[in-house]
Amino acid sequence: MTSPVYITRFTKGERLFHLCLMLTFLIQSGTGFSRLFLTTSFGRTLTALFGGYERALLIHQWSGVVMIIAFLLHVVTLLPKIEWKNLLPTIFGPDSIVPNFRDVQQIWRKTLWTFGIGEMPKFDRWAYWEKFDYWAVFWGMPLLGVTGLMLIFPLTTTTFLPGWALNIIAFLHRAEAILAISYIFIVHFFIGHLRPASFPMNEAMFSGVMTLEEAEEEKPAWVERLKSEGKLEGMKTTPPASWYRKIYYVFGCLALSFGIYLLINGLIFSRYVNLH
Amino acid sequence: MRETYLGSGYDDMKKRISVVWILTLLASPMFFPSSGFSQGGEETRQRSLLRERSTGYYQQYEVRPRNQRALLEVPGLTPGGLISYSPTGAVVRVRARLKDSHMGIRFYGSSRCEECHVAQAINLHTVRARITCRQCHGDEPIPSIGHYYSPLNPIRRHAYLCAKCHEGASISYSSYIIHEPVAGSQLAKENFPVLYYTSGFMVLLLGGTLAFFVPHSFMVGFRELIEKVKSKRSESRKGVEKGREGGESEEEEV
Numbered sequence: 276m277t278s279p280v281y282i283t284r285f286t287k288g289e290r291l292f293h294l295c296l297m298l299t300f301l302i303q304s305g306t307g308f309s310r311l312f313l314t315t316s317f318g319r320t321l322t323a324l325f326g327g328y329e330r331a332l333l334i335h336q337w338s339g340v341v342m343i344i345a346f347l348l349h350v351v352t353l354l355p356k357i358e359w360k361n362l363l364p365t366i367f368g369p370d371s372i373v374p375n376f377r378d379v380q381q382i383w384r385k386t387l388w389t390f391g392i393g394e395m396p397k398f399d400r401w402a403y404w405e406k407f408d409y410w411a412v413f414w415g416m417p418l419l420g421v422t423g424l425m426l427i428f429p430l431t432t433t434t435f436l437p438g439w440a441l442n443i444i445a446f447l448h449r450a451e452a453i454l455a456i457s458y459i460f461i462v463h464f465f466i467g468h469l470r471p472a473s474f475p476m477n478e479a480m481f482s483g484v485m486t487l488e489e490a491e492e493e494k495p496a497w498v499e500r501l502k503s504e505g506k507l508e509g510m511k512t513t514p515p516a517s518w519y520r521k522i523y524y525v526f527g528c529l530a531l532s533f534g535i536y537l538l539i540n541g542l543i544f545s546r547y548v549n550l551h
Numbered sequence: 552m553r554e555t556y557l558g559s560g561y562d563d564m565k566k567r568i569s570v571v572w573i574l575t576l577l578a579s580p581m582f583f584p585s586s587g588f589s590q591g592g593e594e595t596r597q598r599s600l601l602r603e604r605s606t607g608y609y610q611q612y613e614v615r616p617r618n619q620r621a622l623l624e625v626p627g628l629t630p631g632g633l634i635s636y637s638p639t640g641a642v643v644r645v646r647a648r649l650k651d652s653h654m655g656i657r658f659y660g661s662s663r664c665e666e667c668h669v670a671q672a673i674n675l676h677t678v679r680a681r682i683t684c685r686q687c688h689g690d691e692p693i694p695s696i697g698h699y700y701s702p703l704n705p706i707r708r709h710a711y712l713c714a715k716c717h718e719g720a721s722i723s724y725s726s727y728i729i730h731e732p733v734a735g736s737q738l739a740k741e742n743f744p745v746l747y748y749t750s751g752f753m754v755l756l757l758g759g760t761l762a763f764f765v766p767h768s769f770m771v772g773f774r775e776l777i778e779k780v781k782s783k784r785s786e787s788r789k790g791v792e793k794g795r796e797g798g799e800s801e802e803e804e805v
Contacts, residue, residue, distance in 0.1 A: 313678075313679065388774065389767075389771055389773070390770075404768070407764070411760070429724060429727075430717070433723040433724040433726075433727075434723065438723050438724050438727040439727060439728050441724075442743070442746055446746060446753075447753070450754075451753070454756060454757045457757070457761060458760060458764070462764045462765060465768050465769070465772065469772060470771065471776045472775055549673075
């Protein structure tokens, strides 16, 4: 039996951003839920976990600041990846995470495939659900960040906006947070953990590598493109160390269970709270 | 002759004196202190920067600049355009300018606020900060918000009430709607349309995203499970066939 060949899927920087986003997102959803559900037993348990109503807010605010800084840093690291002379192909090419018309076709064909009609579409480097994951966060972060900053400094906000805008801003902040939490804890967790192809955990985002066999199955167009361009040899790496693997398995499962705890309790207690 | 001499001289002198007087009067404003020295409403560059763009009020000088509207306008909130203290208050606006807003209500003395103001009793201030109604609305007689001497009148609410806890509260800040209607309700549609349509947009976004991605990813997972089971079965069948072949060959050898 031949040992599997590993290729690079995510760089160290990308994994670090994901880890940072994971930690801040979990803290944000925990502290946010602790305040949203304060009138229920679930909210009080969470609030006690974060050291009280006021401290939960303080943690929420500072974690938000870290989140915003990480987002800005991420945008800065993206800038040199854009080839300005060759703009359109870099933005809409196969290596880009920007959605294009091919994704719409692939959504349709993949949906048909789930009903047993036709072949599974050949995905390139980023499949449409990965692109949606990325852009959902990319749209949510500025919205949550800006509305969050406006709520931290309401007096400054009301010098250029009328006070009733704070009602709208607070509503937007909560509604977008609920959207992000339900998407991440239902869809993203399902794709990353429960889907048979990635059960019990899709390790690529932590180890940064995936086996060539898996890549050929999941992203045949990408592997073919790499082969034809002769880049595949350069992508080959070593598998992750076993101690590192243990650490991220435990960490990932902890994050998963915290998320599911929030999701289930949030659903149970949702009838006792209003979004205002 | 004499009269004419005197007359002409006198006339000349009179003319000269009047010219001097007129000149003095015309020049006198130059030596008066500027009319704006004692007033706060004069707009200089620095002061105009301190103005709230949302209300037109100065932040530190509570003086309204010229040609600025007195109160905030919320599009569609009230027919007149002026912000009301509460959108849900529209149903009781008949009593909007009374000194005692509960005047003439029977058994008023033995009833509690939340018995009538059910929706108003639940808001972020009461639930989260544990503020009671009277901490803002004051003691008996509780005046209508529109009454000139009410502490909740928008002309002084920010300074009299909001600033008790929110240091530095401005007029614009105090137009935050405390008794806000439920975002997706008919009441919100009538009284706070901006909130209503924002909530409509967010519900569409949330519903649309989840309505596609939840069933879609579950379907994909289910389909993958079927494929996996199929491939495993075919593998095990192959294995069984191989085993049989091997067995047969062993038997032959024996």
